[in-house]
Amino acid sequence: MNRPAWPGDAAPYRRTPEFTETTVPGGLLRAHATRSGTWARLHVLEGRLLFRDLVDGAELLLGPGIHPLIHPERPHEVAAPAPVRFFVEFCARPGDFAAST
Numbered sequence: 734m735n736r737p738a739w740p741g742d743a744a745p746y747r748r749t750p751e752f753t754e755t756t757v758p759g760g761l762l763r764a765h766a767t768r769s770g771t772w773a774r775l776h777v778l779e780g781r782l783l784f785r786d787l788v789d790g791a792e793l794l795l796g797p798g799i800h801p802l803i804h805p806e807r808p809h810e811v812a813a814p815a816p817v818r819f820f821v822e823f824c825a826r827p828g829d830f831a832a833s834t
Contacts, residue, residue, distance in 0.1 A: 739802045743772050743824040751778065751820045754813035761821075766808045770829035773803035773821055780817035785810050795819075 752758070764787055767773050775784060775795060782795045787808040793801055803809055 739772065739804075740826050742826050744827070745774075745822050745824050748822045749820050751818055754780075754815065754817050757811070757813050757817075761811050762813075764808050764810050766806050767803060767823070769805050770825055771805050772824040774800045774824065775803070775811070776800060776820050776822060778818045778820070780819075781815055782817045782819050783812040783814060785812070 752761075775782065777795045777797050777799065779797065784793045784795055784801050785791070786793075786801075787810065793799070795801065
């Protein structure tokens with residue numbers, strides 16, 4: 734994937750509940766993006782999740798220990814073709830926390 738580097742000072746400020754292939758919100762299954770100043774990291778706990786970067790067309794099959802970094806305002810989507818358990822962690826740089834919470 735051709736993306737800018739993850740900022741070293743980005744820190745978590747919120748996370749979603751855990752989702753499964755049956756509870757994943759529809760909004761994650763179609764094109765969406767984080768807002769300006771919000772970075773995200775996918776955490777697959779069990780199973781497999783397909784991540785699609787809609788800018789460069791890259792697809793990654795994610796398993797535990799593989800955490801794609803999602804950059805602000807970058808369109809992407811996921812697919813859950815098999816049993817999976819995952820959550821999304823939202824991060825911001827220190828100066829962006831006020832805008833992100």
